[in-house]
Amino acid sequence: MAVTSVRMLATLSALTLAIAACGTSGGDEDTGSTSGGGFSAPDVAMLEEVGKGEGELNILAWPGYAESGQTDPSVDWVSPFEDETGCKVNVKDFGTSDEAVSLMKTGEYDVVSASGDASLRLIAAGDVEPVNTDLVPNYADVADFLKDRAWNSVDGQMYGVPHGWGANPLMYNTKEVTPAPDSWSVVFEADSPYAGEITAYDSPIYIADAAMYLKETQPDLGIEDPYALDEEQLAAAVDLLKQQRPNVSEYWSSATQEVSAFRSGDTVVGTTWQYNASLAQSKGTPVKTVVPEEGITGWSDTWMVAAESEHTNCAYMWLDWIVSPQINAEATEWFGEAPANLAACDLASDENFCDTYHATDEKYAESIYYWNTPVAECLDGRTDVTCTDYSDWTTAWTEVKG
Amino acid sequence: MAGSHTAVRAVGLPRRTLLRRSSASLHRRPWLRLGGLLSAPLLWLGVAYIGSLAALLVTAFWSTDTFTGDVVRVWTLDNFAQLWQEDVYRTVVLRTLSVAVLVTVLDALLAFPIAFYMAKVATPRTQKLLVVAVLMPLWASYLVKAYAWRIMVSDSGVIESVLGVTPGFGLVAATLTLAYLWLPFMILPLFAGLQRLPDSLLDASEDLGARPGRTFRSVVLPSVLPALAAGSIFTFSLSLGDYITVEIVGGTSQLLGNVVYDNIGAANNLPFAAAMATVTVAVMVCYLAAVRRTGALDNL
Numbered sequence: 001m002a003v004t005s006v007r008m009l010a011t012l013s014a015l016t017l018a019i020a021a022c023g024t025s026g027g028d029e030d031t032g033s034t035s036g037g038g039f040s041a042p043d044v045a046m047l048e049e050v051g052k053g054e055g056e057l058n059i060l061a062w063p064g065y066a067e068s069g070q071t072d073p074s075v076d077w078v079s080p081f082e083d084e085t086g087c088k089v090n091v092k093d094f095g096t097s098d099e100a101v102s103l104m105k106t107g108e109y110d111v112v113s114a115s116g117d118a119s120l121r122l123i124a125a126g127d128v129e130p131v132n133t134d135l136v137p138n139y140a141d142v143a144d145f146l147k148d149r150a151w152n153s154v155d156g157q158m159y160g161v162p163h164g165w166g167a168n169p170l171m172y173n174t175k176e177v178t179p180a181p182d183s184w185s186v187v188f189e190a191d192s193p194y195a196g197e198i199t200a201y202d203s204p205i206y207i208a209d210a211a212m213y214l215k216e217t218q219p220d221l222g223i224e225d226p227y228a229l230d231e232e233q234l235a236a237a238v239d240l241l242k243q244q245r246p247n248v249s250e251y252w253s254s255a256t257q258e259v260s261a262f263r264s265g266d267t268v269v270g271t272t273w274q275y276n277a278s279l280a281q282s283k284g285t286p287v288k289t290v291v292p293e294e295g296i297t298g299w300s301d302t303w304m305v306a307a308e309s310e311h312t313n314c315a316y317m318w319l320d321w322i323v324s325p326q327i328n329a330e331a332t333e334w335f336g337e338a339p340a341n342l343a344a345c346d347l348a349s350d351e352n353f354c355d356t357y358h359a360t361d362e363k364y365a366e367s368i369y370y371w372n373t374p375v376a377e378c379l380d381g382r383t384d385v386t387c388t389d390y391s392d393w394t395t396a397w398t399e400v401k402g
Numbered sequence: 403m404a405g406s407h408t409a410v411r412a413v414g415l416p417r418r419t420l421l422r423r424s425s426a427s428l429h430r431r432p433w434l435r436l437g438g439l440l441s442a443p444l445l446w447l448g449v450a451y452i453g454s455l456a457a458l459l460v461t462a463f464w465s466t467d468t469f470t471g472d473v474v475r476v477w478t479l480d481n482f483a484q485l486w487q488e489d490v491y492r493t494v495v496l497r498t499l500s501v502a503v504l505v506t507v508l509d510a511l512l513a514f515p516i517a518f519y520m521a522k523v524a525t526p527r528t529q530k531l532l533v534v535a536v537l538m539p540l541w542a543s544y545l546v547k548a549y550a551w552r553i554m555v556s557d558s559g560v561i562e563s564v565l566g567v568t569p570g571f572g573l574v575a576a577t578l579t580l581a582y583l584w585l586p587f588m589i590l591p592l593f594a595g596l597q598r599l600p601d602s603l604l605d606a607s608e609d610l611g612a613r614p615g616r617t618f619r620s621v622v623l624p625s626v627l628p629a630l631a632a633g634s635i636f637t638f639s640l641s642l643g644d645y646i647t648v649e650i651v652g653g654t655s656q657l658l659g660n661v662v663y664d665n666i667g668a669a670n671n672l673p674f675a676a677a678m679a680t681v682t683v684a685v686m687v688c689y690l691a692a693v694r695r696t697g698a699l700d701n702l
Binding site: 095096098099101102105121124125196204245248249250253257260261264265266390394395397398399401402 | 470491556559649650652654667669671
């Protein structure tokens with residue numbers, strides 16, 4: 001027995017050394033372009049002309065963004081694309097922005113539907129290339145307030161084509177929660193009447209919701225942008241979330257999880273997506289959503305092209321396809337979000353579609369704090385302090401959960 | 403006569419096919435025989451098991467570029483320093499250990515009477531039925547069982563309506579669910595251990611005047627201790643690494659597995675996840691070393 005153990009140990013250490021030897025060699029160049037802490041986009045070439053399709057396209061998408069009839073046979077905008085362009089499509093769904101970022105690093109995918117908390121990371125890593133919007137005819141119809149934004153462009157250069165956007169409203173059970181809430185205080189304050197029946201989103205990005213609440217309730221902290229927090233502001237947000245934790249029934253990480261908790265009554269109030277609310281309502285749970293007075297966080301998604309894509313022509317064809325009025329209407333209505341292409345409004349099956357999601361309401365769109373990637377160089381323009389970055393946020397989130 | 407002569411020839415001089423030649427050559431070289439037989443399993447063990455463990459250990463000493471998420475292949479002890487310095491990780495490790503111990507104790511208490519009945523009391527027919535019954539939950543998917551518990555402990559669930567109270571989502575529910583999930587892994591080794599215990603020993607103990615309690619303490623327990631330890635390896639190690647059950651019924655709590663998972667998924671920090679995972683490896687090595695002293699490893 002003892003001899004065997006020694007042998008095992010020897011084998012193990014030999015293997016370790018072998019792997020270490022091949023793994024560490026030449027690793028230093030990989031530290032990348034962000035060593036200074038600031039943000040600079042690496043020099044990646046942009047397409048000049050869309051040629052003939054390569055016959056294949058690998059899509060990395062949020063669930064519900066690239067439907068080929070697999071969820072519902074009548075919901076299919078991938079097959080017509082294949083017929084029209086000859087690009088055979090493979091779709092891979094991802095569950096969180098972070099998963100999307102790590103999957104893009106495999107180099108297996110040509111296009112990705114990235115939210116704002118993923119897009120800048122992809123740009124900085126050189127995983128995606130600038131997009132020549134002149135080659136995407138339907139880009140012209142995209143709402144102006146979605147173009148050249150902090151989460152989809154660098155120095156006026158677009159890195160993708162907007163897909164759609166939405167908010168993270170407050171959902172509540174209309175039977176249990178009366179009067180209807182108009183403030184996030186019901187989920188954040190220690191003396192909430194719904195203590196023990198609150199839910200929150202299980203991701204570091206939820207810290208922004210707390211920061212947004214503090215921006216209104218504690219102006220002394222000087223929070224301007226909930227994604228640009230210095231250490232003191234992050235600490236305040238963490239304290240608020242720690243105060244919230246004992247009142248939380250559970251943190252949700254998937255739509256089905258939240259909906260099941262609302263159905264069983266374990267949860268009566270908390271942050272949500274419009275999609276979850278519609279799902280709960282369709283199952284007969286009495287829920288409503290509201291935009292509280294402190295404001296609201298949300299997402300704005302962008303289709304981006306992988307820098308190492310071998311199917312760039314098909315990728316551009318997909319970009320133009322997904323923002324075309326008809327397809328953009330189908331895709332965003334199916335998911336439950338505002339379409340990027342305003343011409344989509346008239347083509348939706350529900351004539352109130354764009355009103356429901358405030359698609360044309362620029363003021364509403366501007367009031368949303370869109371998911372963004374926290375970086376050391378403060379996003380709100382402050383230069384006298386260093387902001388906390390996303391890795392600080394993930395550590396903080398672990399701390400919140402205790 | 404001629405006919406039988408032909409028959410003898412056919413048997414006596416086999417055709418020299420390729421198969422036969424290679425078989426003969428294998429017969430002459432025992433080391434080749436052994437090597438051929440063992441190379442596939444050894445390769446599997448070496449690459450998939452030990453190789454991945456080694457990769458894990460190496461990765462734990464790297465770091466990630468915080469913004470782009472790329473792994474930076476430069477040696478550093480930062481991950482372990484962070485693991486040691488931040489209170490939250492110590493809390494999580496301790497919490498995970500307590501849950502694993504609690505699950506193991508709970509399973510041992512539940513499994514012993516069942517295993518004893520199966521091995522010593524039940525008729526052969528009932529025994530077979532009981533073995534099937536114990537194994538049956540293993541046919542159902544882990545997720546289905548965890549979600550069943552989620553529904554049972556929820557506010558409008560069956561526990562609430564029968565008992566009037568429910569633990570709700572949290573560590574209690576997670577511990578109960580884990581104890582349920584791993585129970586068969588405790589019953590089976592105990593059952594096997596008790597079957598090996600001769601009935602005559604129990605009779606002898608009784609004849610010598612021992613009451614059931616004394617027989618249990620002095621005869622049964624010492625002889626099934628290795629089996630108990632073997633079962634505990636399963637319940638303990640399975641609980642130690644679990645993160646899905648906690649995700650489903652654990653409410654706001656997180657265990658070691660969740661922190662590893664979050665660092666892979668949410669944080670995209672593989673090196674730190676690897677460092678965190680080495681804690682589990684270290685705990686299991688210590689546990690196995692302790693269990694080895696009971697002789698349970700020879701019992702597996």
